[in-house]
Amino acid sequence: MTPRPDRLSRLLALVPYFATRDGIALDQAARDLGISQTQLTKDLELLFVCGLPGYFPHQLIDLQFEHGFVDVIFTAGMDRPLRLTSAEASTMLVALQALLDLPGAVDQEAARRAIAKIEAAVGSSDTAVRMPAGSTDSDNPTFASIREAVTARRALRIRYYSATRDSVSDRIVDPIGLQTMDNHTYLEAWCRMSEGVRLFRFDRVDEAEKLDEPASPPEEAKAHPQRAVLSENPDLPSVQIEIDPGELWVLDYYLIEPLESLETRVDPQAPVRARLVYGSPEWLTRFLLGFGGRVRVISDSAIADSVISSAAAARARYT
Incomplete structure (x- = not known):
């Protein structure tokens, strides 16, 4: 089976990574690479049968x-990472700049160092990022603690303000990962109090x-991260909609929860009534406009008015 592109990219980078970290522990390498130790072992087993044309034993990559612990015996010439093209470097610089603009998404000092290295590598004559000296995550230890818990796979005790309930609660959560949406960074975690996956805005x-103690979210909770983004986030608004037969x-392609049984309806x-959780009014308006009135909101007059006015403005452009 041909490796997926994301795995292929990782495989190409593994040999130079280990060549500069000879003797690194397998579990530490897995944490650095953001994959499980099981997946890393499978990657190494695949690299073990890769090498130079001819593919005789002495021409194959040799990693013990x-x-x-990982020891590099023979790199088959893969001693340095592949160079970035100008387009790839530009894409990475834009992405890193976007992450810097999101509160808590990354270690800002580390992101700025990465930007500087990319700019130096491609010979940029101007800097992509200009930020005040000393402006690092040490200014917000809460954000740093969250990211450290995610990286180290440790449970977190948080004090959280829920905007929808207008209340503050103390919770113990098992981090799963970080999500970015609508210009905000969220901690995706298994909430022991709610007994479900929740998103907590930084x-x-x-x-x-x-x-x-180690983080121990249920396996099924880790398997469906997108469901948490749309349906289990206590801070995101929801609306009731009607869907024409x-x-x-759309029920198969969007995380929409029907409010009645489709099998037993008379x-x-x-039309079918359903509940839709959305990230922003602008997204919801665009979503509804795409259906030309065949999917409509019935519980929020402001959204309904926005859809009507946007549709009228679009029609006016053709006259």
Whole structure:
């Protein structure tokens, strides 16, 4: 089976990575690369049968990792990472700049160092990022504690303000990862109090303390991160919508929760009422406009008015 592009890119970078970190522990390497130790072992087993044309034993990449540490015996010439093209470097610089603009998404000092290295590598004559000296994540230890817990896979004790409930609560959560959406950074985690996956917006976490115990979210919770983004986030608004029978296919492509049983409804030709959680009013307006009135909001007059006015403005442009 041909490796997926993301895995292929990782495989190409593994040999130079280990060549400069000879003897690194397998679990540490997995953390650095952001993958599981099981996946890293599979990658190394695949590299073991790759090498120079001819593919005789002495021409194959040789990495020893049986005892929990990785030693490089033969690199087959893959001693340095591939160089970035100008387009690739520009894409990375734009992405890093976008991450810098999101509160808490990354270690800002590390991101700025990465930007400087990319600019130096491609010979940029201007700097992509100009930020005040000394402006680092040390200014916000809460954000740093959250990221450290995610990286170290440790449970977190947080004090969190829920805007929808207008209340503050203390929770212990098991981090799964970080999400960015609508210009905000969220901690995706299994909430032990709610017994479900929740998203916690960084700027609403008043306090965060990394605990010594390992994070242990249920396996099924880690398998569906997008569901948490749209349906399990306590801070995102929701609306009730009506879906005409001819558009019920949206239930298979969007995380929309029907409010009635599709199998037992009396009139198959009647519209279906459902609940939709959305990230921003602008997105919801665009979503509804795409259906030309066949999917419509019924619980929020402001959104309905926005759809009507946007549709009228679009029609006016053709006259």
